Amino acid sequence: MTDIAIRIENITRDFETGRAVDDISLEVPSGIIFGFLGPNGAGKTTTINLLLGLLEPTSGRAEVLGFDTRTQANEVRTHTGALLEHPGLYEQLSAEDNLEFYGRIWCMPENERRARIKELLTHMGVWERRKERVGTWSKGMKQKLALGRSMLHRPSLVFLDEPTAGLDVVAATAVRDDLETLTAREGVTVFLTTHNMAEAERLCEQVAVIRDGELVAIGHPDELRARAGDPGLEILGHGFEDNVLNLLRTHPNVVAAELLNEEHLTIDLREGMNAAPLVSLVVSAGVQVEEVRRSKASLEEVFLTLMEEER
Amino acid sequence: MRFNDIWTVMWKEMKGLLRYQGSRTRSLLGFLIPMVMLGIYLPLQIGRALVEGPWSLLISVFIPMMMVGMTIPESFAGERERHTLETLLASRLTDRAILFGKIAVSVGYSWGITLMLLLVSLVMVNVIHWDGQVLFYTPIMTLANVAISLLLAILVAGIGVLKSLRAATVQEAQQSLMTSTLFPLVLLQMIPLLLLNLVPDGKALLIKLVDAANPPQIILIVMTVLVVLDLVLLVTAMVRFQRARLILD
Secondary structure (H helix, E strand, C coil): CCCEEEEEEEEEEEECCEEEEEEEEEEEEECCCCEEEEECCHHHHHHHHCCCCCCCCEEEEEEEEEEEECCHHHHHHEEEEEEECCCCCCCCCHHHHHHHHHHCCCCCHHHHHHHHHHHHHHHHHCHHHHHCCCHHHHHHHHHHHHHHCCCCCCEEEEEEEECCCCCHHHHHHHHHHHHHCCCCCCCCCCEEECHHHHHHHHHHEEEEEEEEEEEEEECCCCHHHHHCCCEEEEEECCCCCCHHHHHHHCCCCCEEEEEEEEEEEEEEEEECCCHHHHHHHHHCCCCCCCCCEEEECCCHHHHHHHHHHHH | CCEEEHHHHHHHHHHHHHHHHHHHHHHHHHHHHHHHHHHHHHHHCCEEECHHHHHHHHHHHHHHHHHHHHHHHHHHHHHHHHCCCHHHCCCCEEEHHHHHHHHHHHHHHHHHHHHHHHHHHHHHHHHHHCCCCCCCCCHCCCCCHHHHHHHHHHHHHHHHHHHHHHHHHHHHHHHHHHHHHHHEEEHHHHHHHHHHHCCCCHHHHHHHHHCCCCCCHHHHHHHHHHHHHHHHHHHHHHHHHHHHHHHHC
């Protein structure tokens, strides 16, 4: 298998209503969970449709698992799995029949198909309920089943479009757990679109942020966090006098120091600077320190910053 | 396109059509009502004429239209209404395998029920009018019943696919399909009435037309027209039923 699972080169897609994807270029390495983040209407689903060869780009090109999405779309769909905006389950059929149908679509031999269906349903804890009509299941269970279906034929790459959208916290956590364990066990590459930053932070090794069809950032979540501003330090304790603040504000490692309340001090550090000398300084100035923690921007803060930039 | 892929789609369609409770009751009713009306009541009313004349064509015309009119919108518009189409399109199945798999089940189901009803009505006529000799449809009517019911089922399926692709819901597709298939039949029925009422000597003209009619020739012409229409509709459906179009719709 190629080291690059997805290669997108200057892809653009126009609709009558406007431009949905605007000159995007990126590469997704094999074997990782890649988060494709953006608000509703940013172009995430259109990008998935382009990568699956369901839509043709207006310009540019994309390769998925080495196959051109324009000329080898069927090859792309043969080697990938997808959980799109809706679970796409046949509610009048049983869970087992839903998987059976897709197993037949992917030409899995009967024995392998049966074993794989049992393995997935057991993993998701619903083997005993396999004969029940899916229409009677909860939304979370349906989404778990749809996730299993997307990986049924052991694809090298899976597209997941907002897999936890609309689920309650418990169901979303269960889907995330399944996603995490299944992808780790199967070594599959995942292209995950989401606007849930906590989900991206927990699952993704690389993320790209899209806004109004344009790619605005790409990298490891930590790299994006670093873009959000200076690293910080929070000190909780007693005895923060003015002289301590003055000492800190004139220290070469410090950009700013501020007392949030009598017991809570925040310090913005210069990029790459060490926090230890500052802690020593505070302690030697007579502050009774109870807790020290490094603070960094959450992915959500980074995302909000990116959404506001250049507007 | 591989036959296996068409068979896979057929497998799912048949499961949806026959096997599960909600649709099983509906399917049963959809089967029992015409069975009672056309398989039992009609032979009781018409008697031997059902097998000796063209009356059996009522079964061969109305049953495929009714059955396909119910199943095709359910299969095509229903797939989109229930949001299962996108996932199916994201699979390795070709557009044509999906299209023909769905059409095959709808047409096969309707055709099968039509043939069964023809058989039931034949048995009924024989039971009611038993005189020591088995009655059977004339060879030309047998051919007409078998071929016209199949060709009509394909015709309605073709129209049904096109209507379903434009309709937002199953109900809308069913209504639109019923209107566009029943309307020509109503018009056809009005021709003799118009001849009788509007044309001078219309009755004589009608009798002359009926006398001059050559049933095998008429059936052959009808079959030829149906074959051409079926081909045109199937090719149009193939052109319209394409991933990129369906995703954009």
